[in-house]
Amino acid sequence: MTRFDITILGCGSAMPTTLHNPPSQLVDLNEKLFMIDCGEGTQLQMRKYKARIGKLHSLFISHLHGDHIFGLPGLISTLSLLGRTDDLTIYAHRELDFMLNPLLTYMGSHISFKIHLRALNPGEKEMIYENKTIRISSFPLKHRIDTNGFLFEEKEAPRHMLREMIAFYKIPIREIAAIKAGADFITDDGTVVPNRILTRPAAPPRRYAYCSDTAYAPEIIPYIEGVDLLYHEATFADSELIRAEETYHSTAGQAAEIAVASGVKKLVIGHYSSRYNELETLLNEARAIFPETELAEEGKVLSL
Amino acid sequence: MTRFDITILGCGSAMPTTLHNPPSQLVDLNEKLFMIDCGEGTQLQMRKYKARIGKLHSLFISHLHGDHIFGLPGLISTLSLLGRTDDLTIYAHRELDFMLNPLLTYMGSHISFKIHLRALNPGEKEMIYENKTIRISSFPLKHRIDTNGFLFEEKEAPRHMLREMIAFYKIPIREIAAIKAGADFITDDGTVVPNRILTRPAAPPRRYAYCSDTAYAPEIIPYIEGVDLLYHEATFADSELIRAEETYHSTAGQAAEIAVASGVKKLVIGHYSSRYNELETLLNEARAIFPETELAEEGKVLSL
Numbered sequence: 213m214t215r216f217d218i219t220i221l222g223c224g225s226a227m228p229t230t231l232h233n234p235p236s237q238l239v240d241l242n243e244k245l246f247m248i249d250c251g252e253g254t255q256l257q258m259r260k261y262k263a264r265i266g267k268l269h270s271l272f273i274s275h276l277h278g279d280h281i282f283g284l285p286g287l288i289s290t291l292s293l294l295g296r297t298d299d300l301t302i303y304a305h306r307e308l309d310f311m312l313n314p315l316l317t318y319m320g321s322h323i324s325f326k327i328h329l330r331a332l333n334p335g336e337k338e339m340i341y342e343n344k345t346i347r348i349s350s351f352p353l354k355h356r357i358d359t360n361g362f363l364f365e366e367k368e369a370p371r372h373m374l375r376e377m378i379a380f381y382k383i384p385i386r387e388i389a390a391i392k393a394g395a396d397f398i399t400d401d402g403t404v405v406p407n408r409i410l411t412r413p414a415a416p417p418r419r420y421a422y423c424s425d426t427a428y429a430p431e432i433i434p435y436i437e438g439v440d441l442l443y444h445e446a447t448f449a450d451s452e453l454i455r456a457e458e459t460y461h462s463t464a465g466q467a468a469e470i471a472v473a474s475g476v477k478k479l480v481i482g483h484y485s486s487r488y489n490e491l492e493t494l495l496n497e498a499r500a501i502f503p504e505t506e507l508a509e510e511g512k513v514l515s516l
Numbered sequence: 517m518t519r520f521d522i523t524i525l526g527c528g529s530a531m532p533t534t535l536h537n538p539p540s541q542l543v544d545l546n547e548k549l550f551m552i553d554c555g556e557g558t559q560l561q562m563r564k565y566k567a568r569i570g571k572l573h574s575l576f577i578s579h580l581h582g583d584h585i586f587g588l589p590g591l592i593s594t595l596s597l598l599g600r601t602d603d604l605t606i607y608a609h610r611e612l613d614f615m616l617n618p619l620l621t622y623m624g625s626h627i628s629f630k631i632h633l634r635a636l637n638p639g640e641k642e643m644i645y646e647n648k649t650i651r652i653s654s655f656p657l658k659h660r661i662d663t664n665g666f667l668f669e670e671k672e673a674p675r676h677m678l679r680e681m682i683a684f685y686k687i688p689i690r691e692i693a694a695i696k697a698g699a700d701f702i703t704d705d706g707t708v709v710p711n712r713i714l715t716r717p718a719a720p721p722r723r724y725a726y727c728s729d730t731a732y733a734p735e736i737i738p739y740i741e742g743v744d745l746l747y748h749e750a751t752f753a754d755s756e757l758i759r760a761e762e763t764y765h766s767t768a769g770q771a772a773e774i775a776v777a778s779g780v781k782k783l784v785i786g787h788y789s790s791r792y793n794e795l796e797t798l799l800n801e802a803r804a805i806f807p808e809t810e811l812a813e814e815g816k817v818l819s820l
Contacts, residue, residue, distance in 0.1 A: 227597055228590070230563050252590035253557040259534050276622075278593040286532070286556035289582040293531055310622050314614045318580075 214345075216241050216366070216418050216516040218441065221257035223482030223508035225425075225447055226279045232484060233257055233510055234279040235424060237443070239364050242346050244269040248362060248422050254283035255290050261511050265294065270341065272348070273304035274424060275359035281308070285315050292324045299326045303340050303350065305358050306331040334358035337435055345369070351435040353426035355460045361423040363435060369414035377410045418516040421476075424483045427457065428466035433474045440516045442476040443508065445483035449493045452485075461485075464494040468501035482508030518649075520545050520670070520722050520820040522745065525561035526553075527786030527812035529729075529751055530583045536788060537561055537814055538583040539728065541747070543668050546650050548573040552666060552726050558587035559594050565815050569598065574645065576652070577608035578728060579663035585612070589619050596628045603630045607644050607654065609662050610635035638662035641739055649673070655739040657730035659764045665727040667739060673718035681714045722820040725780075728787045731761065732770035737778045744820045746780040747812065749787035753797045756789075765789075768798040772805035786812030 217240040224232030234251020238258070245267045247254075258265055268291070274280055284302075291300065302308065308329060316327065330340065337351040345367055350360040370392040377383070383397055391397055397405040421436040424445035436442055447461035456463050462470075464481055471479040479502050481494060488494065491507050498505040521544040528536030538555020542562070549571045551558075562569055572595070578584055588606075595604065606612065612633060620631065634644065641655040649671055654664040674696040681687065687701055695701055701709045725740040728749035740746055751765035760767050766774075768785055775783040783806055785798060792798065795811050802809040 227594060228560050228563065230560075233560070234590075252587070253560055256532050256534075256537070256557055259532065278589060282590045282593070283556065285582060286538075286586045289586070290531060310618045314618050318614050 213415060214242055216420070218420060218443070218514040218516075219261060219263065220482065220508045220510055220512045220514075221254055221261065221263075222251050222510060223484060224251075224279075225483050225485055226277065227486040228252070228279075229486045231489065232486075234282070235274075235483060236283065237422070238263055239420065240267075241364060242343070242366075243267070246270055246272060246348070246364065248272045249274055249280040249424075250283040250287055251279045252282040252286075255287045257510065265291070266296075268300075270301040270303065272350075272362050272422075273302060273308060274353070274361065274422070275355060275357055276305055276307055277357070277425070281311065284311065288315065288323070288327070289319065292319065292322065296325045299328060301328045301330055301341075303330050303332055305334065305360075332358075332360045334360060342367075349435075351432065353423055353432060354429035355425045355427065359425055361421060361426070361432065361435065363419065363421050363439070365419040366417035368417055371407070371411035371413055373411055377405075381405055381410075383410075420516060423470075425461060427460040428462050428470070430470070430473060433470065436470075436474045436476065438475050438477075440477045441480065441514060442471055442474065442478070443480050443482060444470055446481035446494050446498060447483050447485050449488070450497050464497040465501055468498040468505060471498075471502040471505070477504065479505040480508050480514060481505060517719060518546055520724070522724060522747070522818040522820075523565060523567065524784075524786065524812045524814055524816045524818075525558055525565065525567075526555050526814060527788060528555075528583075529787050529789055530581065531790040532556070532583070533790045535793065536790075538586070539578075539787060540587065541726070542567055543724065544571075545668060546647070546670075547571070550652070550668065551575045553578055553584040553728075554587040554591055555583045556586040556590075559591045561814065569595070570600075572604075574605040574607065576654075576666050576726075577606065577612060578657070578665065578726070579659060579661055580609055580611055581661070581729070585615060588615065592619065592627070592631070593623070596623065596626065600629045603632060605632045605634055605645075607634045607636055609638065609664075636662075636664045638664060646671075653739075655736065657727055657736060658733035659729045659731065663729055665725060665730070665736065665739065667723065667725050667743070669723040670721035672721055675711070675715035675717055677715055681709075685709060685714075687714075724820060727774075729765060731764040732766050732774070734774070734777060737774065740774075740778045740780065742779050742781075744781045745784065745818060746775055746778065746782070747784050747786060748774055750785035750798050750802060751787050751789050753792070754801050768801040769805055772802040772809060775802075775806040775809070781808065783809040784812050784818060785809060 219238040221236035222233030235249040236254040239246040341348040349363045353359040419439040421439045444467040446464040446467040448456045450465045523542040525540035526537030539553040540558040543550040645652040653667045657663040723743040725743045748771040750768040750771040752760045754769045
């Protein structure tokens with residue numbers, strides 16, 4: 213099975229602490245690295261956790277609060293020092309221009325590659341990237357400013373041909389693609405061999421959803437239903453429910469309620485407020501509602 | 517004696533590594549914190565080394581290469597989240613506007629304090645800050661773009677009055693300020709008591725000079741002559757002399773030669789190229805020329 217790993221580079225929030233870095237994650241999928249958010253120090257975290265910076269494919273910025281973007285100038289500058297030549301696409305709200313344009317002017321002809329800013333749609337779900345095997349979509353979250361979540365999914369893979377059946381029925385090679393796609397096989401004497409005895413189903417497509425920053429928002433459930441892994445922010449403990457509502461963030465219990473209602477397989481919480489030195493409270497509050505919860509922490513790798 | 521400490525927050529160079537952060541230092545002088553340079557992650561380093569961010573007085577940016585400035589947005593944002601109300605002066609080349617203006621526009625009315633950009637003179641030495649007891653100057657270095665070094669110095673303190681002499685000669689309190697400033701004392705019977713037996717000299721003013729980034733440049737010697745501590749970049753080992761010249765950086769040996777020629781008391785080298793995993797070579801090359809050399813490292817405190 214191809215790799216589908218999420219590495220947490222930072223799971224703190226607006227105010228960095230000695231315990232947590234500002235938000236950033238790497239999704240290692242189909243031999244490409246996709247970065248979600250890029251808080252200050254992200255490039256240092258990549259080095260610390262030995263991420264292969266040369267495989268960085270594109271960037272996905274959920275929203276334009278400083279803790280999610282202040283690592284961009286350093287990362288872009290380092291990619292250029294390393295001599296990157298592949299274009300770099302940044303999926304972000306169009307106002308990221310405010311930071312990118314002066315940076316690009318400042319770097320001028322020194323930059324070794326091109327940057328494309330692709331504007332996110334803050335209003336509805338939209339597929340923003342696909343190739344043969346994967347698909348990436350953005351969808352709206354509920355925060356103080358335009359904010360999007362991201363869904364990384366594998367496409368349905370063709371069924372696997374059973375090798376012994378090729379020999380048994382003497383199936384010509386030219387038929388195999390059609391059979392993998394679901395066709396039956398008709399022998400020379402006209403017998404129909406049903407597809408289900410010639411093939412077995414591929415592994416079901418895996419899906420990862422990233423939801424940060426967001427208030428408790430049941431309206432996001434259709435976008436993330438049934439994913440294998442949901443990252444949902446849990447900035448606060450349930451005791452800070454009012455503060456969470458005021459700031460358009462979620463409590464640990466609210467994150468777990470979204471996980472239950474979405475029928476996800478597993479929940480990982482993060483984006484912790486700097487007020488928490490220990491996270492057992494958040495974990496326990498979430499697990500009381502959704503047992504399959506774990507805590508994000510810097511350097512943790514979640515494999516699907 | 518009042519505190520005069522330099523804390524190294526980062527002593528790497530353009531390409532950050534797991535060993536060294538980008539350049540930044542704190543000068544803790546006269547109960548104020550002055551920051552020199554602000555590479556990405558500087559605010560995180562302040563937390564790590566428990567620097568008192570509330571005492572941050574002003575910032576001094578040597579030049580506008582990314583490794584010296586990419587920590588500014590995060591630091592400014594955090595100062596605002598913490599509710600700073602004191603104005604913040606940034607001494608830097610005027611082109612820092614390219615980064616500050618969009619940031620300030622972006623932060624808009626959310627920022628809790630005012631920022632003043634004071635343009636450095638890249639052509640000659642200039643005093644840029646003084647108060648009753650200290651003086652800070654900038655002076656030109658030799659790099660690919662306009663770059664300034666900084667000199668932090670105590671002012672000459674008044675002589676110390678010897679308490680036993682006040683009693684012995686029955687010196688009125690109103691005379692004491694003049695005597696501290698150097699005056700003799702004339703007794704009621706007209707005897708002149710020379711100042712030198714009434715006072716002892718104050719400790720000599722301490723001075724710290726920061727020189728990074730710079731090529732080997734003997735023309736800076738007059739600015740740094742006799743300082744107690746010189747920070748001079750040593751990006752390369754002597755074997756990379758040609759590379760140093762091409763990039764307007766210095767070798768360890770060149771840093772030491774400047775230290776010798778300037779008659780400084782102590783040299784600390786830093787701004788190491790990311791190619792060096794160990795620094796013994798740099799240290800040995802500098803010490804062969806100037807034995808009173810030490811290596812900068814993150815978290816090191818140098819007290820004058």
